[in-house]
Amino acid sequence: MPVGLSMSKFNQTEAMMVVELLSSSQISCRGKSVMVITFYKDMMKLLVQLAEDAGFNCNKPGSTLRIVTVDSAQGSEADVVVLSSVRSNMQHYMGFLSNTNRMCVAVSRAKERLVIVGHGDTLR
DSSP: OOTTSSSOOOOHHHHHHHHHHHHSSSSOOTTSOEEEEESOHHHHHHHHHHHHHTTOOBSSTTOSEEEEEHHHHTTOOEEEEEEEOOOOOTTOOOGGGGOHHHHHHHHTOEEEEEEEESOHHHHO
């Protein structure tokens, strides 16, 4: 199913920011395992598409970059984790982010560095 046709959520601007972050020197991920975690399947699909378009090899055997949903991240870890929160709205509705079990999994997967990408007003 193409991105956007399900009940799942995605944020095009945030996805582009995450891929730009991965491409930049702002996070030190050379030689490190990197996992991008998001709360929504459509966002994961969009991130994979944009990352592959940018030349990243992700979610393949031997790849150091994995892009997964928070439910798929349970039980795994990476040196660097980028957490994409997706949600951005004037009502400050958090969706899956308000689930403490999912949030605990999401923020506890990093061995060395956790980078959270999101809309500050919504996350406050």
